[in-house]
Amino acid sequence: MANTKVTHSxxxxxxxxxxxxxxxxxxxxxxxxxxxxxxxxxxxxxxxPDYGGFLCCMGLIIVTGGLFFAFDCPYLAVHVNPVIPVIGxxxxxxxxxxxxxxxxxxxxIIPRATLPEALETDRLFQLENQNQENQNGSGYAAPxxxxxxxxxxxxxxSYCQTCQMYRPPRASHCSRCNNCVERFxxxxxxxxxxxxxxxxxxxxxxxxxxxxxxxxxxGCNIAVIVLRAMDTDVGEAFKKSVASLxxxxxxxxxxxxxGGLSCYHSMLVAREMTTNEDIKGTYNEKKFKNHTNPxxxxxxxxxxxxxxxxxxxxxxxxxxxxxxxxxxxxxxVQISNSVRV
Amino acid sequence: MGQKxxxxxxIPVSHCPKVFVQRDYSNGTQLCFQNKFPxxxxxxxxxxxxxxxxxxxxxxxxxxxxxxxxxxxxxxxxCLTAYLSYICFDTHYEKMLKKIRHYIDxxxxxxxxxxxxxxxxxxxxxxRVLEICVLNDSTGGR
Numbered sequence: 001m002a003n004t005k006v007t008h009s010x011x012x013x014x015x016x017x018x019x020x021x022x023x024x025x026x027x028x029x030x031x032x033x034x035x036x037x038x039x040x041x042x043x044x045x046x047x048x049p050d051y052g053g054f055l056c057c058m059g060l061i062i063v064t065g066g067l068f069f070a071f072d073c074p075y076l077a078v079h080v081n082p083v084i085p086v087i088g089x090x091x092x093x094x095x096x097x098x099x100x101x102x103x104x105x106x107x108x109i110i111p112r113a114t115l116p117e118a119l120e121t122d123r124l125f126q127l128e129n130q131n132q133e134n135q136n137g138s139g140y141a142a143p144x145x146x147x148x149x150x151x152x153x154x155x156x157x158s159y160c161q162t163c164q165m166y167r168p169p170r171a172s173h174c175s176r177c178n179n180c181v182e183r184f185x186x187x188x189x190x191x192x193x194x195x196x197x198x199x200x201x202x203x204x205x206x207x208x209x210x211x212x213x214x215x216x217x218x219g220c221n222i223a224v225i226v227l228r229a230m231d232t233d234v235g236e237a238f239k240k241s242v243a244s245l246x247x248x249x250x251x252x253x254x255x256x257x258x259g260g261l262s263c264y265h266s267m268l269v270a271r272e273m274t275t276n277e278d279i280k281g282t283y284n285e286k287k288f289k290n291h292t293n294p295x296x297x298x299x300x301x302x303x304x305x306x307x308x309x310x311x312x313x314x315x316x317x318x319x320x321x322x323x324x325x326x327x328x329x330x331x332x333v334q335i336s337n338s339v340r341v
Numbered sequence: 342m343g344q345k346x347x348x349x350x351x352i353p354v355s356h357c358p359k360v361f362v363q364r365d366y367s368n369g370t371q372l373c374f375q376n377k378f379p380x381x382x383x384x385x386x387x388x389x390x391x392x393x394x395x396x397x398x399x400x401x402x403x404x405x406x407x408x409x410x411x412x413x414x415x416x417x418x419x420c421l422t423a424y425l426s427y428i429c430f431d432t433h434y435e436k437m438l439k440k441i442r443h444y445i446d447x448x449x450x451x452x453x454x455x456x457x458x459x460x461x462x463x464x465x466x467x468x469r470v471l472e473i474c475v476l477n478d479s480t481g482g483r
Contacts, residue, residue, distance in 0.1 A: 093423050094423045096423070097422075097423025097424045097425060098423070098424065100424075101424045101427075110467050110469065111466075111467040113469075114466065116359050116472075117359075117361060117466065117470060117472070120359065120361055148366045148367075149366075149367055150366050150367060150368075150369055151367070151368065151369060155366075165469065168364065168366070168370065168469065169366055169369075169370055170370055182370075183370070202424065205420070294369055295369050295370065305408065305413070306408060308416070308420075309408060309412070309413050309416040309417065310406070310408045310412070310416070311405065311406060311407075311408070311412040311415070311416070311432060311433050311434045312416070312419070312427065312432050312434060313406075313434060314432075314434055314435055314438060314464070316464070316467040316468060317467075318464075318465070
């Protein structure tokens, strides 16, 4: 294979240097993924390059939850009702499950176009633009786009230079992860992933259940302090329940941010819109005359069902598939190098 | 049968000319391919057979994506287990994709490969295009 293209090999050589040394084993596709995403568990999990926010988030939840289960729950179980810790525990597990799903599944990354496909798109574009270029004559390269009609409304699909394709409707390029993401909502540094078509529902449920959990813990804290104050005097009660006070402060702080976010996203879910579209004002009446949202299912209940319960889509990245050595599209140079050495 | 399918996958497809069928977005982001017969396939296959394949594929994708009672229960079940059930079970969509792969293999076997064409499963192209390889280009374009 006389391939002289050495574009992508430099950066990946360092990461799999020891791998190519010890084996001629087949390379998995996630290892040559062109975006900036991080992969874990041999390609099973995907997240964005920065995980600081996720660790912070997770730490806060576990510490607060731990304090709640260690100090408040035993007291409330004895003095009020043993169901209280059970409900708290279920909510806690649910929150952790949603957070892990949001952070570690593929948000709906659209794989980049293969070489033949990109060439074909280019060829069609050249064909279409030949007569137009003759008209204006200047060297100015206009942004490329394609017009499609969705339920009677015309949308522009802009061309993504990085992914070499026309972005599907609602998709957008995440500059942090360097990928196009389907139904792009936003890049969330707190959960450490893009929020897209595949993980929006987990994100929404995470935010909402966290808000509920905050209210629940806050309520329990107040109950503990009040009950203790009724037993003894107020000063003594506060002295005994320092953990409850700490939890209360954390919960109030979180509730201020998460509560608002939860309300905002509930509104978006009911209208079947994304944050991205809301910010751009795609369906804004003042900006556009024909402002209806073509993706809305009808009424808000149907929208909620659609967003929260529609079938889980498969990941479009074949992360764990093996790189086919015969495939030139997949930067065949890496494989040919390791075979030669 | 299985042996034959293996043979199919060994046909080299990276160098042959390709025809691309684009997505049809007129119904929103629902997965659907354009039913228009591409000019480049003229003389290689008749339009009716091609359109039959495309509409069958579209129907199967629609079945995979629509929200019915079964998928509704599946989502609710997953939600109740804090989404841990996805680790253990294949979802409805994944099962449909397997079915679609079988259908494409079968169509390749019976219809397309004898006529010098081959369909590539759209999943391998990110469900963005349906790629059709022209295996033996009679015009000598290779």
